[in-house]
Amino acid sequence: xxxxxxxxxxxxxRDKGIEPxxxxxxxxxxxxxxxxxxxxxxxxMRAEMDRETGEIRAYVFKTVVETPELVEDExxxxxxxxxxxxxPEVEVGGELRFYKDTTPLGRIAAQMAKQVIFQKVxxxxxDTVFNEYNHRAGEVLTATVKRLEPMDVIFDLGKAEARMPxxxxxxxxxxxxxxxxxxxLLRVDRAAKGPQVIVSRAAPALVQNLFQSEVxxxxxxxxxxxxxxxxxxxxxxxxxxxxxxxxxxxxxxxxMKGMRVQSIIRELRGEKIDIIEFSEEITTFAEKALQPAxxxxxxxxxxxxxxxxVIVDDTQLSLAIGKKGQNVRLAAKLLQWKIDIKSEEExxxxxxxxxxAMSGGPTTPIEQISALGETILEKLIAAGITxxxxxxxxxxxxxxxxxxxxxxxxxKISVAVREYFEAGADRATTESSVARESAEEASTxxxxxxxxxEEILANEAGTGHAxxxxxxxxxDISDAEEAGSASDAFSDADAREEVIELDNDTVDSLVNxxxxxxxxxxxTEGHDRG
Numbered sequence: 001x002x003x004x005x006x007x008x009x010x011x012x013x014r015d016k017g018i019e020p021x022x023x024x025x026x027x028x029x030x031x032x033x034x035x036x037x038x039x040x041x042x043x044x045m046r047a048e049m050d051r052e053t054g055e056i057r058a059y060v061f062k063t064v065v066e067t068p069e070l071v072e073d074e075x076x077x078x079x080x081x082x083x084x085x086x087x088p089e090v091e092v093g094g095e096l097r098f099y100k101d102t103t104p105l106g107r108i109a110a111q112m113a114k115q116v117i118f119q120k121v122x123x124x125x126x127d128t129v130f131n132e133y134n135h136r137a138g139e140v141l142t143a144t145v146k147r148l149e150p151m152d153v154i155f156d157l158g159k160a161e162a163r164m165p166x167x168x169x170x171x172x173x174x175x176x177x178x179x180x181x182x183x184x185l186l187r188v189d190r191a192a193k194g195p196q197v198i199v200s201r202a203a204p205a206l207v208q209n210l211f212q213s214e215v216x217x218x219x220x221x222x223x224x225x226x227x228x229x230x231x232x233x234x235x236x237x238x239x240x241x242x243x244x245x246x247x248x249x250x251x252x253x254x255x256m257k258g259m260r261v262q263s264i265i266r267e268l269r270g271e272k273i274d275i276i277e278f279s280e281e282i283t284t285f286a287e288k289a290l291q292p293a294x295x296x297x298x299x300x301x302x303x304x305x306x307x308x309x310v311i312v313d314d315t316q317l318s319l320a321i322g323k324k325g326q327n328v329r330l331a332a333k334l335l336q337w338k339i340d341i342k343s344e345e346e347x348x349x350x351x352x353x354x355x356x357a358m359s360g361g362p363t364t365p366i367e368q369i370s371a372l373g374e375t376i377l378e379k380l381i382a383a384g385i386t387x388x389x390x391x392x393x394x395x396x397x398x399x400x401x402x403x404x405x406x407x408x409x410x411x412k413i414s415v416a417v418r419e420y421f422e423a424g425a426d427r428a429t430t431e432s433s434v435a436r437e438s439a440e441e442a443s444t445x446x447x448x449x450x451x452x453x454e455e456i457l458a459n460e461a462g463t464g465h466a467x468x469x470x471x472x473x474x475x476d477i478s479d480a481e482e483a484g485s486a487s488d489a490f491s492d493a494d495a496r497e498e499v500i501e502l503d504n505d506t507v508d509s510l511v512n513x514x515x516x517x518x519x520x521x522x523x524t525e526g527h528d529r530g
Contacts, residue, residue, distance in 0.1 A: 005054035026120030030113035168200035171233035172269040202232030229333035241278040289331035293320035
């Protein structure tokens with residue numbers, strides 16, 4: 001039958017969750033230390049407890065060596081000849097025990113033994129807690145709120161205490177002492193005060209566990225959870241896929257009238273949950289991940305870096321980005337891709353800039369803005385700003401980052417750049433007007449040149465002004481026919497400068513004479529009278 005002492009040790013072991021042998025070893029070490037302290041010796045000391053009687057005996061042990069030359073520690077070693085005088089059957093490497101009387105041990109020795117026992121038990125308890133929970137990281141446990149600290153919440157796991165830091169809490173949740181909640185075991189940290197079990201209510205694993213509990217299709221494997229992205233207390237996006245074509249994965253998670261997902265939302269204190277269908281095609285998956293925003297198109301920018309570009313309508317941009325970028329941030333976590341989201345207008349401007357850059361767009365030296373002054377120009381050029389276009393594209397915040405450029409100087413630069421472009425626009429308008437007037441004058445001159453002498457004469461006659469008319473002689477016309485060009489005839493006429501002045505009366509008389517000559521030269525039968 002076990003002694004009363006050993007029975008007490010077994011009770012303590014059960015309470016602390018450690019093995020009885022660990023406590024027995026702690027008691028033996030404590031007695032050995034107290035005995036050495038009492039006898040003030042440096043000899044190797046051990047103790048052993050008899051489980052039947054509860055008696056604890058302490059003894060000094062010495063190791064047997066073969067010859068005196070091999071003795072390195074005279075206190076803890078003994079030669080073979082000396083050992084055989086005490087115990088004839090001893091061999092080299094064996095031990096000889098010399099028991100010490102523990103009766104004289106007093107209160108101080110007992111107190112020291114007690115401290116050693118408590119220390120050993122605490123160390124054993126820490127090792128037990130570490131070994132119990134270290135391999136269970138990511139597991140969901142049911143814990144009881146033990147106490148509330150200013151920043152942390154302390155839970156009772158049964159065999160150990162767990163701590164939930166502020167960063168692992170949901171901002172929507174408030175706890176009360178004695179409340180039972182589900183937590184995710186993150187890790188076990190070794191600390192000076194013992195292992196610290198860290199739990200969380202913000203980990204995505206909690207949402208996955210809740211869905212497994214509420215959705216039978218997930219529990220039996222018909223529907224699988226492929227990805228989860230969560231911001232605790234705000235929103236969670238979960239991607240699900242069905243292994244059975246007849247089972248709708250999203251519908252199975254939502255449940256009839258949303259009963260299943262509403263139960264999970266209540267457990268998470270009202271956290272919003274988006275359930276989307278998983279797709280192997282990354283562009284399709286990205287469109288669904290950005291819901292409720294409607295995506296115009298998705299293109300892969302860099303396959304190696306896992307970067308995609310998403311284009312949305314201008315009215316959908318804010319919805320796609322979400323409050324403080326939450327929607328696109330969660331979508332990027334869900335896809336594990338980098339997402340560059342742009343509106344249609346931003347994409348159009350980007351394409352225009354690229355085309356302008358490819359065509360080597362206009363560049364104007366910054367020195368053209370004389371209103372800035374030499375000092376400001378030197379500071380801008382020193383900062384690498386050498387063209388007017390580059391200066392115009394900079395924001396006030398970027399300009400203030402230039403050494404020596406302050407708020408007032410930024411205003412001066414903005415005014416000077418605006419005036420420069422306005423002046424350039426006025427110059428362009430003036431040049432356009434001048435070019436248009438020149439074109440009209442040239443058109444008028446061309447029209448005048450193309451008119452025949454008879455048309456010019458008729459027009460001038462109608463105005464009642466005298467005009468110069470050049471007549472061609474018969475020789476001139478013959479020469480022109482031979483040359484094959486009427487314009488040569490006019491040139492010859494110009495060279496001869498046969499010019500007469502005609503007024504309106506003269507023109508009328510010439511016309512009448514021409515008609516009379518025509519009548520006299522032709523008979524009524526159509527034959528020439530001459």
